[in-house]
Amino acid sequence: MDIPSLVSELLQNAERHRASDIHLHQTPQGLSISFRLDGLLTEVKTLDLETGERVIGRIKYLARLKTYQSSLPQDGRIEKAASGTSQDIRVSTYPTVTGEKLVLRLFSGLSTPVFEELHFKPSVTETLLQALRQPSGLILLTGPAGSGKTSTIYASLSFLSKNLKKQIVTIEDPVEQVIPGVTQTEVKELLGLTFASAAKHVLRQDPEVLVIGEIRDEETARTAVRAALTGHLVIATLHGGSCHGVIERLLNFDPDRHAISQSLLLIINQRLLRSFCPHCHGSKCERCLHTGYLGRIPIVELLHKSESLARYVQDRNAPIPELKQTLLKAGQDLVSQNKTSSVELSRVMGDPPQ
Numbered sequence: 587m588d589i590p591s592l593v594s595e596l597l598q599n600a601e602r603h604r605a606s607d608i609h610l611h612q613t614p615q616g617l618s619i620s621f622r623l624d625g626l627l628t629e630v631k632t633l634d635l636e637t638g639e640r641v642i643g644r645i646k647y648l649a650r651l652k653t654y655q656s657s658l659p660q661d662g663r664i665e666k667a668a669s670g671t672s673q674d675i676r677v678s679t680y681p682t683v684t685g686e687k688l689v690l691r692l693f694s695g696l697s698t699p700v701f702e703e704l705h706f707k708p709s710v711t712e713t714l715l716q717a718l719r720q721p722s723g724l725i726l727l728t729g730p731a732g733s734g735k736t737s738t739i740y741a742s743l744s745f746l747s748k749n750l751k752k753q754i755v756t757i758e759d760p761v762e763q764v765i766p767g768v769t770q771t772e773v774k775e776l777l778g779l780t781f782a783s784a785a786k787h788v789l790r791q792d793p794e795v796l797v798i799g800e801i802r803d804e805e806t807a808r809t810a811v812r813a814a815l816t817g818h819l820v821i822a823t824l825h826g827g828s829c830h831g832v833i834e835r836l837l838n839f840d841p842d843r844h845a846i847s848q849s850l851l852l853i854i855n856q857r858l859l860r861s862f863c864p865h866c867h868g869s870k871c872e873r874c875l876h877t878g879y880l881g882r883i884p885i886v887e888l889l890h891k892s893e894s895l896a897r898y899v900q901d902r903n904a905p906i907p908e909l910k911q912t913l914l915k916a917g918q919d920l921v922s923q924n925k926t927s928s929v930e931l932s933r934v935m936g937d938p939p940q
């Protein structure tokens with residue numbers, strides 16, 4: 587097979603298997619090619635040194651990068667017309683001691699997810715929709731990278747825009763999907779357009795709903811809380827590790843306990859578990875590239891507006907409000923329903939305490 591065909595087959599194959607990224611790494615033995623499937627890297631092919639080098643050259647050519655430059659990182663994009671895929675592919679190269687490393691990011695999912703496609707438990711969807719119907723307040727999401735926060739936010743935006751006809755402005759880093767009817771902005775740190783500065787300006791655009799990709803400084807936190815108290819629904823992510831961690835982090839950024847307790851509507855902490863392949867039920871087949879898994883299901887714990895939450899935020903010594911369900915319990919339920927394995931649950935949550 588010639589190199590151009592080899593490369594387009596690789597890209598189309600990745601798309602067909604719903605890979606989110608393709609990793610190509612030059613080693614002294616050759617080129618190792620892996621797909622990120624449902625969050626995990628799986629090696630799918632190795633090529634000899636010479637073929638590998640020509641594949642790298644072809645990808646750089648398609649992404650309009652300098653093909654002779656291999657000692658400095660470069661960023662580019664392969665347009666869908668050139669790749670034969672249904673979407674553009676972002677290409678990033680990086681020099682390593684054993685040769686170049688290329689990561690190709692496929693923006694998976696052309697359509698914005700709707701709630702039914704997120705596979706939340708009905709009670710979780712109901713709680714989230716109830717919060718989204720409020721005219722103002724703060725909805726916070728937490729979870730590590732790849733835990734599905736962005737999908738939850740996009741499904742929420744789609745609901746707010748389509749069903750409730752809300753005027754929505756987002757500040758994201760980066761914009762991963764363009765949603766019809768939503769005003770989306772990308773942070774540009776180098777130009778001084780940070781989450782904090784964008785959030786301040788965006789409020790003058792008279793939004794009903796404000797989405798802040800991530801609260802990571804005091805100024806953004808204060809803007810978010812103030813906006814939520816002055817008639818805006820604010821949706822944001824924040825690193826916290828747990829629902830209670832989110833409250834602590836927010837209080838560190840903005841110590842106004844009263845304002846935070848008044849504005850908080852809902853905190854969601856989520857993870858994604860890989861679910862058994864529906865074609866082989868975990869026993870590994872061609873369709874799941876012999877991993878046994880295909881697709882992912884979220885597990886969620888949440889805290890929603892209540893008197894005990896408000897008391898806890900206002901008073902350090904008040905009892906900690908209890909979660910309705912913990913992440914671990916949600917995961918164990920899925921294991922007992924035979925939707926995933928306990929190995930997968932341990933991979934995501936760590937080993938259970940002995």
Ligand SMILES: [Zn+2]
Pocket residue numbers: 863864865866867868869870871872873874875876878879
């Ligand atoms: Zn399978």
